[in-house]
Amino acid sequence: MIDAKKILEIISAIAKKIEAEKNFLTQLDNEIGDGDHGINLARGFKSVEEKLPSLADKDIGAIFKGVSMQLVSTVGGASGPLYGTAFMKAGNVCKGKMELTAEEFVAAIEAAVNGVKMRGKAVEGEKTMLDALCPAYKAIKAGIDCGKNLIDALNDGVDAAAAGVEYTKTIIATKGRASYLGERSIGHQDPGATSSLFMLQTALEVLRRE
């Protein structure tokens, strides 16, 4: 079970992680994009963090929606509508819930990942955040389906996302600004996949604190 308080802790921890990794994410984006991923996402999560106190007694659906609205209106780059959609779709499936079972958590991740696919008109293998998110979702779902607890399943998801980030180094970008570089994008890890990995890692760290 994950309750709303835990979700707030995870989001707050993600905001701190993104702030801490801001320069690294921006450096990755400088290599193959427009060099603003870390700055944009940190600005977005800073406004999310400021919003969190007003979400303190809300259900998980409302918390995710609140996060979505802050990201969409403050990020300014592609990660705003992409992560904004992810949190909005997760919010839809968690509507009215004060806690999530493992199965409900999996459903929220599934909705989030499908939201990113829909918004980005993208699939796996295009050197985007989906190269971390899709393998992570599959690993988490497989873990829960075969009876693992949430922390172990999420650990599998983080490993899969990390492998996905490594995989992005080997492929050509075909979506987003990095696609303008064509073959020159090979050898660089995708900043969006990297920020997705950071979010999953942070969620795992918070759940392990218990």
Place this chain on the structure above:
Amino acid sequence: MVGIVIASHSQKLSEGVIEVARMMAENAPLAAAGGMENGDLGTSYDKILNAIDKVYSDDGVVILADMGSAVMTAEMVLEDIEYENIKILNCPLVEGAILAAMESVEGRDLEDLAERVETAHPSKKLMDD
């Protein structure tokens, strides 16, 4: 007249596109939604929403966007306001804006304008050898 919103990462670019479109259609209802609130490069949800507000009428609105977040943010605005008569057009930004402006002052309706702009392919600039 169908309103036209130019959503871009840059305020200067969106205003420049409008400047060029006005050469052909001085009175077209065009609104710029470029850059962030503080002038930085990027896309602003609020700026797109406000620009729609500025040029909205029962005739509807078309949105032309440069790329990436401008397109996706415009999509999110449309999902939130749920108007049937606002469309994002799939076209080159500058040429599309000029054509849309001309069609709008001609009094073309939304569907017709959208189809003309999306199928005109006005981007071929050199003759074949």
